[in-house]
Amino acid sequence: MAALVGRVYTAFVPPKSVIPPKSGNAIKFGILGAANIAPMALITPAKSHPEVIIQSVAARDRAKAEKFAKANNIPQVHGSYQEMLDDPNIDAIYIALPNSFHFEWTVRSIRAGKHVLLEKPSVSNAIEAEMLFKMPELSAPNAPVLLEAFHTRFFPSWQYFQTLVVPENIEYIKSVSMLPWWGTSKDDIYFNYNLSGGTMMSLGTYNFATIRALFRAEPVECLSCETHQFPEEAHKNIDTDFKAKFRFPNGGIGEASSTLNGPTIWTPSSVAVTNKEVIVPDNSLPPGQEKVLKLEQTIHGVAFGLLWHRIDIKSNYTIRTKTGGKVIKRWSEKKSHKAYTFKEAGGQFAKYPGESYWISYRHQLEQFVNKVKGRETQSWVSGEDSIAQMKMLDMAYEKSGLGIRPTSKFRP
Incomplete structure (x- = not known):
């Protein structure tokens, strides 16, 4: 404490x-x-x-x-x-x-x-x-x-978590965030269509970005996007909450959900990754048996990792027969990690600067200044990345029936 x-x-x-x-x-x-x-x-x-x-x-x-x-x-x-x-x-x-x-x-x-x-x-x-x-x-x-x-995307715990996830092994990602109802008002810019508001344009952007970053790919299609709206005409085409599913090139599914009108008690944002089964070599097993691993990787506290976060790695093992798949034994092993600094993340990150009190915005500012000064940046959000992010948002809004947010009349 x-x-x-x-x-x-x-x-x-x-x-x-x-x-x-x-x-x-x-x-x-x-x-x-x-x-x-x-x-x-x-x-x-x-x-x-x-x-x-x-x-x-x-x-x-x-x-x-x-x-x-x-x-x-x-x-x-x-x-x-x-x-x-x-x-x-x-x-x-x-x-x-x-x-x-x-x-x-x-x-x-x-x-x-x-x-x-x-x-x-x-x-x-x-x-x-x-x-x-x-x-x-x-x-x-x-x-x-x-x-x-x-x-x-600049905070140590998130960058460390990304290195733990192997994109081609991903089966399903669930990214969740929320704000309680008392944290917003109907009059906020979040709920103004003419100001390009909506939950997907607010917290949802984080959900979408985490999924894209872990798959290291762009979605092939938006499979579904369910939303709710305030009943007033003034809030037409504004999502107060959403749940969207996307299919990615490796066949994996990414699910994002968020609300700006949530329950009274706030809960931290999280991203949970379920991986495909992989065979684990084990020479101690009889010839007719195999050892299978199904990995679950979760990061809690994505948005404000400085306050609190935790990375959970749950390894679900099964020993079964190669023919027929009869289960011989099942067990799970769980490990947790934290990385408030790059030094705590260790490995390739240990050389990067940062103090335990650096909020994600401070890490972001460090990289922005490095870029302006012509120095090396350890992480960045490219223009191509930002374009792809907006394409994903548009896919979801079109699938929801609410339509993409209005385009500015200003032209360069």
């Missing part, structure tokens, strides 16, 4: 001992949108990074931006989004606007020569993703850096 309290306190209220002086060539960030996610996703993680300064914020309402700046010790407020992009003192933009504005303001930021850390989902649909991530400016020499902020 003491370790948990220490990690969480240091992550969210960094003491002076973990706040280094800023370097002379630190990246100066401007924040588009005075969003509630910004302190956790960027402002607080930036305190412990010597090469990041949160310089400015801009919002549609200047008064709101000024209040946000004061609350978060941000020295500058820009009068408009464009004014921020025109400021040569700003190096990078963090876009935390509603989903429907991601496409336009990312394009404008890239064309202004700014690096962009873009909240997920990157855009509203695959149409926008194709246009955005294939912009000529992104393949030019000294191109700006663009990263879709899938922070969970």
Whole structure:
């Protein structure tokens, strides 16, 4: 418990001992949108990074931006989004606007020569993703850096878990997440179709991303997608929850489910992998018998591994006859692992930096800065990956009958 309290306190209220002086060539960030996610996703993680300064914020309402700046010790407020992009003192933009504005303001930021850390989902649909991530400016020499902020993919426990899963052996993946009903409101942007809302566009993006990452492939088809909606006309075509199944090239099935209107008690997100049976060589067995392993691999606490997570590996063994498959013996062996740091993950990860109080957003920021500075990155979310992610979301929305989220009228 003491370790948990220490990690969480240091992550969210960094003491002076973990706040280094800023370097002379630190990246100066401007924040588009005075969003509630910004302190956790960027402002607080930036305190412990010597090469990041949160310089400015801009919002549609200047008064709101000024209040946000004061609350978060941000020295500058820009009068408009464009004014921020025109400021040569700003190096990078963090876009935390509603989903429907991601496409336009990312394009404008890239064309202004700014690096962009873009909240997920990157855009509203695959149409926008194709246009955005294939912009000529992104393949030019000294191109700006663009990263879709899938922070969970940078955390040590998730990266370690991925190495345990063999894609061709996967039979079934079940990825689950939720927010209790009291964590959202009908008036939230999550439930606004014109702002490209919906549960799949919110928590569902994490579910889909974990499945794609473990299969290391894209789904062949969406087999089913069941949803529920609020009855009001104002929330038409908005999924409050969903359950979707996909078929992958190896024949495996990926199931994703989530809700933004869940039970009162919150439960951590999880990803459970069931593997195909494999024959385990065992020379101690009689000639007519064989040993079979069916592996179950589960990671609990995917979204916020800093708070708590656990990786469970359950090995289900069976000894049976080769002819007829008569079961001689069955037993299971279970092991659990945790990796709050890359050092704890060990092996190939041990050399990577990170402290036990680094939240997934801090690990993500580390890699973003490395990319901007031209240094090696240990993990990344490519433009091709982001396009494929939106294609999977579109597949599910089309299968559900709700339709893909609306495409922006803005054109580069």
